[in-house]
Amino acid sequence: MKKAIVIYPVIEKLKKNIIENKLIETCNLAEAIYLDVIYKEYFLLKKPDPKGLMRKGKLNYFLEVFNEFNFKGNNNILIFAIDISPIQQRNLERIYKIKILDKTSLILEIFGERAFSKIGRVQVELAHLSWQKSRLVRSWTHLERQRGGFGFLGGPGESQIELDKRMINKRIKQLKLLIIKEKKTRDIQYNNRQKKKVPVVSLLGYTNAGKSTLFNSLTKLNVSAKNKLFETLDTKISYFYLPNIKRAYLNDTVGFISDLPTLLVEAFKSTLIEVAKADLLIHVMDSSSEEVEEQKKDVLKVLNQLEINPNSIDGPPMLEVMNKMDLPSSKGKIDISNLSNILFISAKTGEGIDKLKLEIDKNLKILNF
Ligand SMILES: Nc1nc2c(ncn2[C@@H]2O[C@H](COP(=O)(O)OP(=O)(O)OP(=O)(O)O)[C@@H](O)[C@H]2O)c(=O)[nH]1
Ligand SMILES: [Mg+2]
Known part of the structure; x- marks a missing residue:
């Protein structure tokens, strides 16, 4: 098993518990690709250095930490809980002699590992290439010097980047066409379903909230549901x-x-929009999570990015469901008085599922199904 150390340089002003939870979430992301997190730390970083991210004192401090853990070489990965620039990454890799992943590249790794369907793989590749392309542009001068040797304008460095960019652009175009093609097929399937007058309900929510467990409970199927982001x-x-x-x-x-x-939102847009085009949305929330309110806001923010406005005139209706009510850490935390429209369930024990079905039924009836 590969080992990981997770570092979170906190640049924005955030509350302590939010910082701690963000750090834990990044550790969970690392564990989702089977890394063994042996150490984690956050620290406040007022002014990130454009070249090395951290200043000398901090750089040396972490060097000592890594030495203590004998943390170097190919079996170890240093993870940053934020995104860093290509130049910062390269310099840090050089100093610590270790492979580095930042937040976006970590999520890209996870997605690369989890996408099995054709369209899933296409979307992940598109995200990956868009990311690479942005890195090429941003590290222009750096790469130019490195590859071109002397940094002459128009030298081999520049043409290498042009070539890389052209190849990436070509592939991005192909992938986008594949997505459009797939979307057409799915649109046809969607229209067929519409014609049959069978309503479509979509589950959405924060990762690990229990969507797949609820899916299994309602459909009696057995899709994979694990305690993994x-x-x-x-x-x-x-x-x-x-x-x-x-x-x-x-x-x-x-x-x-x-x-x-x-x-990633961009690359998965067609999937996400298709899902959100349902007749009824069910927002699944993890009532046992400390962060349930924050997570709810994050989900609404992504929907907003996709220009989906649930429960509005031009958006689909959405039910809110608090899951994992069987867990002891759950009920006490929620102020039920504010949440009169929320359904409380346990996808695991089946508590509240019949009531949820009635509620879905009622809502679809209003929509004339
Ligand atoms: N105790 C308890 N655990 C639950 C419940 N629902 C889901 N879980 C657990 O929570 C974890 C995540 O469940 P999933 O169904 O995979 O969650 P998901 O929302 O599909 O997660 P992603 O696919 O990663 O976005 C699993 O370990 C489930 O067994 C519940 O009602 N009670
Ligand atoms: Mg799932």
């Missing part, structure tokens, strides 16, 4: 049965996370 990447759709409406479709899809890199 981003376990689901490919959308699954299946029938489930309701008391009055009888048949409906249910969608399970990729979860959201705070600071989801924009390029």
Whole structure:
């Protein structure tokens, strides 16, 4: 098992518990690709250095920490809980002689590992290339000097970058075409479902909230549900049965996370929009999480980025569901008085599922199904 150390240089002004939770979340992301996190630390960084991120004192401090853990070489990965520039990354890799992942590249790694469907892989590759392209542009002068040797304008460095950019652009174009093609197929399937007058319900929510567990509970299928961030990447759709409406479709899809890199939102846009085009959305929340309110806001923020406004005139209706009510850490934390429209369930024990089905039924009925 590869080892990881997670460092979180805190640049924005944040409350201590939010900082601590962001650090833990990054550790969970690392564990999602089977890294063993042996040490984690956060510190306040007022002015990030454009070249080395941290100043000399901090650089040396971490060098000592790494030595203490004998943390170097190929079996170890240093992870930053924020995004860093290509120049900072290169310099830090040089100083510490270790491979570095920042937040976006960590999430890209996870997505690369989890995408199995054709469209999933296409979307991940698109995200990856868009990311690489942005790194090429931003590190222009640096790369130019490195590859061109002497930094002459128009030298081999520049043409190498041009070549890389051209190749990346060409592939990005191909991938976008593939996505459009796939979208057409899915649109046809969607229209067929519409014609049959079978309503579509989509699950969405923060990663690890229990969407897939609820999907399994409602459809009696068995998709993978694990205590891991981003376990689901490919959308699954299946029938489930309701008391009055009888048949409906249910969608399970990729979860959201705070600071989801924009390029990932972009690459997964067609999937996410398709899911959100459902007749009814169900926002699944983890009531046992300390961060449930923050996570809720993050989910709404991503929906907003996708220009989806649930429960508005031009947006789909959305039910809010507090999951994991069976856990002891759950109920006490929630001020039930504010949450009169929220349903409380446990996808694991089945508590509240019948009531949820009735509520789905009722909402679809209002929509004339
Ligand atoms: N105790 C308890 N655990 C639950 C409940 N629902 C889900 N879980 C657990 O929470 C973890 C995450 O569940 P998933 O269903 O994979 O969550 P998800 O929202 O699909 O997560 P991603 O696919 O990663 O976005 C798993 O370990 C589930 O067993 C619940 O009602 N109670
Ligand atoms: Mg899932």
